[in-house]
Structure formats: structure tokens, C-alpha cells
Amino acid sequence: MKSLPFLNPAAGSPAVRNPGRPAVIVPTQAIDAEELAAECAAAAATGIVDAVEWRIDPLLAAASGSVLTRAEAALSLLPRALTAGLPILLTVRTGFEGGQVEITEDDYAEAVRALIAGATGVEVGDRTAAAAGVESGVPGAAASGVPVAIDVEIDRAESRSLIASAREAGVPVVASHHNFEVTDSAERLLATFTAMSEASADVAKVAMMPQTPADVLRLLEATSTADASSAAPVLGISMGPLGRTSRIMGADFGSCATFAQIGQASAPGQIDAVVLAEILDRVTG
Numbered sequence: 001m002k003s004l005p006f007l008n009p010a011a012g013s014p015a016v017r018n019p020g021r022p023a024v025i026v027p028t029q030a031i032d033a034e035e036l037a038a039e040c041a042a043a044a045a046t047g048i049v050d051a052v053e054w055r056i057d058p059l060l061a062a063a064s065g066s067v068l069t070r071a072e073a074a075l076s077l078l079p080r081a082l083t084a085g086l087p088i089l090l091t092v093r094t095g096f097e098g099g100q101v102e103i104t105e106d107d108y109a110e111a112v113r114a115l116i117a118g119a120t121g122v123e124v125g126d127r128t129a130a131a132a133g134v135e136s137g138v139p140g141a142a143a144s145g146v147p148v149a150i151d152v153e154i155d156r157a158e159s160r161s162l163i164a165s166a167r168e169a170g171v172p173v174v175a176s177h178h179n180f181e182v183t184d185s186a187e188r189l190l191a192t193f194t195a196m197s198e199a200s201a202d203v204a205k206v207a208m209m210p211q212t213p214a215d216v217l218r219l220l221e222a223t224s225t226a227d228a229s230s231a232a233p234v235l236g237i238s239m240g241p242l243g244r245t246s247r248i249m250g251a252d253f254g255s256c257a258t259f260a261q262i263g264q265a266s267a268p269g270q271i272d273a274v275v276l277a278e279i280l281d282r283v284t285g
């Protein structure tokens with residue numbers, strides 16, 4: 001298991017203190033500033049969360065105007081998320097992959113490009129994000145010194161150029177691929193991990209729906225194989241109740257992080273974050 005590459009050392013969260021422990025990432029689907037600030041603060045207050053994923057697809061779906069206007073509306077809220085001090089993973093989960101925003105390939109690329117620019121240019125206080133990133137040495141750090149990373153769906157038409165743009169801007173990238181129906185074949189899973197690694201993603205993540213225990217095993221084996229052959233951290237998730245082994249013991253198969261819920265889950269099978277942290281305390285110390 002490799003470490004999640006956008007932890008915030010200053011947060012002193014469990015994965016920061018113990019590099020052998022997978023990062024716990026908690027999603028928020030907040031669509032306004034108050035909800036976002038409150039959910040990030042609540043996650044930080046538990047002391048067991050390492051990063052927050054802000055799923056902005058519900059906000060993009062609810063807002064009106066061009067995709068650029070809607071992405072900018074989301075970005076204007078980002079400083080509220082950063083005040084809690086936990087790293088933020090910005091995710092536009094499209095309808096293609098089980099998310100809430102129906103979006104064209106062109107609009108997805110435009111939204112992600114706007115988010116990359118915003119993640120490097122967020123102003124908190126009087127320093128620019130890019131300057132703070134250089135000073136703090138934290139990749140993708142916003143002005144507060146809190147890392148901001150971005151999710152890019154590897155199957156989107158412009159994924160490779162989006163990943164290249166994010167890396168050029170110093171924003172860490174989590175490449176994603178989801179199948180909410182079944183679990184891909186072993187060959188397809190490995191090809192997906194390889195494509196993510198070849199595109200230079202900072203984390204290669206797949207989330208699959210199992211139908212049988214053998215599907216969970218195939219996902220875990222592919223994750224472990226990909227971890228052994230890739231320089232970048234990997235993350236393999238088997239969703240639904242059947243896949244919970246992957247969310248609890250995934251680190252033993254190479255996963256650098258696990259998604260857990262506080263309040264609303266963002267995918268089937270997520271475990272309560274506090275309960276999961278207690279289990280991880282017991283099994284990983």
C-alpha cells in the first residue's frame with residue numbers, strides 16, 4: 001500500500017500519523033456554502049477523516065447557466081471547504097458513471113479545466129494558491145496550504161489531456177472508472193489500471209459492483225496486481241454490501257484509501273466513517 005498523495009500533514013489525521021493506514025475519504029454532496037462548511041467542519045471534528053471528497057455533480061445539476069458559470073459557482077464555495085483543513089478532492093461524477101449530472105463530453109472537459117484553474121488560483125487571505133503550493137511543498141496546495149485534488153474519469157474523451165493539464169498545474173489527479181452493474185473482467189480491470197498509470201494519474205481508482213463473492217476476489221486481485229506494477233497508488237472498490245471487505249481490508253490488497261460515509265453515502269456499501277475508523281484502529285493500530 002502506498003500513501004494517498006494529497007494528505008495534509010498539518011491536519012495530523014490518522015493516515016498522516018501512520019503511513020501504514022489507508023486514508024479515510026468522506027464524501028459531501030453539499031450544494032450551498034453553509035452546508036459545505038458545516039459538513040467539512042464535522043468531518044474534521046471527528047479526528048478520523050483524512051480527506052473530504054466534494055461531489056459537485058449535484059450542485060452542477062441544480063445550478064443554471066453555462067457549464068462554465070456553474071463550475072465557477074462551485075469554485076466560489078471552495079474556500080469554505082478549505083477552512084476545515086482537510087484535503088479536498090473535487091469530483092464531477094457524470095451520468096455516464098453513476099453521478100448526478102448529465103453532461104456532454106465537451107462540457108465535462110470544460111468544467112474540469114475550470115476546476116483545475118480554480119484549484120490553483122483559489123485565494124484565501126492574500127496569497128495565491130500556486131504560491132502557497134510552492135512554499136509549502138504540498139502538491140496542489142491552495143493558498144491555505146490545504147491540498148486540492150481533482151477526479152478525472154478515465155473514459156471521458158479528453159481524460160488524458162485533462163490529467164496532463166492538472167499535473168502541469170500541480171493539482172493531484174485521481175483517475176476513476178466505475179461500473180455500477182457488474183464487475184469488469186480481470187483483463188479489463190488491469191487494462192484500466194494500466195491506462196490510468198500511463199496517463200500519469202496520481203491515484204488509479206476503480207469501483208465495481210459485484211454480483212458474486214468471486215467478483216470481489218477478482219477486484220481485489222486486480223488491485224493488488226496493479227499496486228505491484230505501478231509507481232502510483234491504486235484504489236480498488238467493490239461496492240454494495242457484498243463488497244465491504246474491500247472497504248475495510250482494501251489496504252492489504254494495495255488500496256491507498258477507503259471511502260466512508262458521514263450522513264449521506266455517495267455510493268452503495270459505504271460504511272459509517274467512525275465505525276470504519278474503529279475497525280482500522282483495531283486491525284492496523
Ligand SMILES: O=C1C[C@@](O)(C(=O)O)C[C@@H](O)[C@@H]1O
Pocket residue numbers: 027053055091093151176205207237239259260266267268270
Ligand atoms: O469514485 C468514488 C468511489 C465511490 O464510488 C465509492 O464506491 O465509495 C464514491 C464516490 O463518491 C467516489 O467518487
